[in-house]
Amino acid sequence: MTDQSVVLLDGPWRHQFVAANGARFHVAEAGPAAGADAPAPLVVLLHGFPQTWWAWRHQIPALADAGYRVAAMDLRGTGASDKPPLGYDVPTLARDVAGVIRSLGAQEAVVVGQGVGGAVAWSMPALHPDLTRAVGAFSAPHPARMHSPALAVAMLRSTPARRLAFFQLPWFPEQSMARGDLTERVLTEWGAPGWLTPDVARTYRLAMQVPFAAHSAMETLRWLVRSTPRMDGQRYLAAVREPVPVPVLQVHGTADRCLPVRAARGEAGRPYRFETVPGAGHFLAEEAPERTTELLVDWLGSLPAPTA
Secondary structure, three states: OOOHHHHOOOOOOEEEEEEEOOEEEEEEEEOOOOOOOOOOOEEEEEOOOOOOHHHHOOHHHHHHHOOOEEEEEOOOOOOOOOOOOOOOOHHHHHHHHHHHHHHOOOOOEEEEEEOHHHHHHHHHHHHOHHHEEEEEEEOOOOHHHHOOHHHHHHHOOOHHHHHHHHHOOOOHHHHHHHOOOHHHHHHHHHOOOOOOOHHHHHHHHHHHOOOOHHHHHHHHHHHHHHOOOOHHHHHHHHHHOOOOOOOEEEEEEOOOOOOOHHHOOOOOOOOEEEEEEOOOOOOHHHHOHHHHHHHHHHHHHHOOOOOO
């Protein structure tokens, strides 16, 4: 059995645990701490599936050097965050993020997410508008776009669609992640060819061997599929279909084999910036770290001044 300490990797950041929404969440933080004379703008980074906070290891020190307070968070059920039996729907994950922002002593934050974390980031302006300064979405079409016919046709009979169908089964997918090689297969199949190195594969494999982590991560993917015809899913989609009232940066890799770039662009914020990264797959922050950092720093610098 793997202890959650395997995800508390050393680096130019500080690990801490914060209480939010009735649970405890792990964040890797860098930049000025809370209580500074001139508080730095907070940027919250959310990972995708099957990742942890470590997905942003290249961007954490770079954003801190650029003058931002950075908090890369383990989502509910992953890494070193709590793994309660319930709460793996996107509205609850958004409440988790809102609680973490408050627990970090900030009045608002720029929320940046990858994959599933991107879906949570997209949802923040609708569900927690007072706390959301801007949204960065990497490899993550807007949730309303995800349920559009165009994307459904684009993904029909694709490997990701077959994976999502397999993930709906009970027990088997999480066992394949915790005890088999499903984590490596997902990272390989969704990224650009050749990006995955043995050390990265091992890090995420160990993270999925933390008790309950694989099941919790799978539950969010199950909710994204199963909630669509249900009332909770329809209420969520109705909320996020409203125009995004904050600045948005959306970035997609041209070699993304999970969500095709041709179907990614859709919803616009005020203002809205869409960028592609040639040759990069689904895991942009790791596959194209320098370009991802460059885009983030440039966009963050263009945002209006934070609320006093």
